[in-house]
Amino acid sequence: MKKHLLAPAAALAALGLALSGCASSDGGDGEAAGGLQIDVPEIPMMEELGENENEVNILAWSGFVEPAWAEQFTAETGCTVNRKIFATSDEAVQLMRTGEYDLVSASGDASLRLIVDGNVQPLNTELIPNFGDDIVEGMKGQLYDTLNGNVYGIPIGRGANILQYNSDVVTEDPTSWDVVWEADSPYAGKIAAYDSPIYIADAAIYLMATQPDLGIENPYALDETQLQAAVDLLKQQNGMVSEYWNPTTNISSFTGGNSVVGTSWEVLRKATGDEKFKSVLPEEGSTGWSDAWMLAADAEHPNCAYAWMDYTSSPEVNGQIAMGFGMAPANGAFCEMSDEAKEHCDYYNATDEDYYKQVWFWTTPIDQCLDGRTDVQCTNYQDWTAAWATVKG
Template sequence: MHKKLLAPAALVAAVGLALSGCASSSGGDAAAPGEIKIDVPDVPMMEQLGDTEDEVNIVAWSGFVEDAWAKPFEEATGCTVNRKVAATSDEMVQLMRTGEYDLVSASGDASLRLIVDGGVQPLNTELIPNFGDDIVEGMKGQLYDTLNGNVYGIPIGRGANILQYDSSVVTEEPTSWDVVWEKDSPYAGKIAAYDSPIYIADAAIYLMEHEPDLGITNPYALDETQLQAATDLLKQQNAMVSEYWSPATNVTSFTGGNSVVGTSWEVLRKATQDEKFKSVLPEEGSTGWSDAWMLAADSKNPNCAYAWMDYTSAPDVNGQIAMNFGMAPANAAFCETSDEAQAHCDYFNATDEDYFKQVWFWTTPIDQCLDGRSDVQCTNYQDWTNAWATVKG
């Protein structure tokens, strides 16, 4: 019989979360905490832990599940860690729907889909002691993984989608996203854009500031008129785009000179290893991503899954994941463990909530308007997928 779920190396007291109606306080009058109620399937939550099973099957981003921390976990719990790396959020959703996996490291453009579909279960945070006061406030209670008072995601890390530029070409630091959206941009033909339907939210953020009559207050809550406006802006940009990038192609797009300005991640800018590439969070704010562990509704190994979520929420392990992937860690205590850890946290703005208040974290658009409107039906992710196909042609 395997060890009871009392703990690999690090365990402390838990907190509950309240629903937050928006991913950011920037750019509009989004619904206040508690105002949004979303109909989701009634999936039961675990009330207590039992003995750990033999394994845990995880769908994760590359770099989230590595031997350096998985092996000690296996030795402490008897749970063999089986990893499946996914390249996109869409792939993660499809893999979780097979019923073959216990856990997923979901970004916000996947998590709400999984919740609304009934594919993941609410989490009992009292059974995850490391989910405590050291978890940064900005990753708690967000709409993309906390609904109707229930927590569905245990934070891993976060990052902003920043404006990256080649300072040898873009010699004056941009202050606005206008350099990638306006048709008179001097960098037309050299603009990098993210290759995903969720990129529609980036257009929506620009429109929030520059076309206020559209009434957009949350870039993930777009009615048909607002979605059409964002799609039109994306089509305008399409003529200027040098490359629609994935994490695998972004770095070479910039270092090869194909792109000189565009949306990016701090870790990708760092990967260029060239000081001429700089970044800025423009005045309109930006989108961003926040990843969290989510547990399958029909998990075959829930005790091992809970053990993994707790283990990877400890400062040292959460920090290893954050440094390996290149993101701000969820557990702020990691930042104080060494000079190297502090430097990492400073680079990724880990504990700077004023910085992240300018960021609208990816949240799956659904029929119910996430900005609190009830007089219209909003567009959902399938609508966004269809619109994105018209942008790229």
């Protein structure tokens, strides 16, 4: 069900997955979220809406564009929805660069690449009435989709990468990621790890807590020394891993007994259908994912695209997407609509900002250090892709 990256082929890196974010020299309009300055292509923002075109072409994760609400949208707007499902963030980036799609549901491990490479345009939120006070604060103004004072992404939903465990085997409830990283883990050989270069950030989070002398301040801002430390930890873990999972293998890995502890998503834990599988957000914090609609720089159907972003930001439709997919909705008003909605929101900690303050949402690593350092060059996504290949061998 959930998606995101599978291990990308090395050839993808050669197609331009690496980014070069350079500090803005003007000191004015280059300020990004958190005060960071990054040069991005100047692409005009729509000032007003025109008449709806007859269609809109959308790239989406599975479950984000379903017939039930797409057909209602068409009835209300006259915009026929043409959907293409993608399986990984890398695939989404490649497809958006073809110029054939108006919108994409991008995760944080894709969105910054699209912004810096000029593939998407800034959004005029005044033209999206449902992007208002009900959108949870923790999904606004984030570095992965907000730069230079411009909004590039309309939030859809979010989730944390949690520590899942089989309580029949892991009888002492874990509170730390040490059970998956330390060489003396009693669960060696039964540890599930996410299959993606972005998993390097999980190692970095653990190192932030256990090796503070490395100076890691942001798990997506690693210089060469810090990246090597994360890779060394990942290589140590490699000998203990039972399976590098993707969403289609995670559930079977746990239910089949191949894995007893490791990273997972709440939606996948729920899908096991077995209460013996429990989860925790460990004391070190975790990585996570946040998805948003992004509009192509040269969108052929921008008016229908804006209509879609507004439509799917309403509490009713955003809630349907969140429940059908298995994530925290972006529109917090949905959580008050029914007992079922409240139960869903409670399960995914939808409006609990204290919970999500512990989550480092996926953000594409770029040459410019996202922690604000200017005395070193950080490693980028291409570096991470190459490093990940050495981890898995």
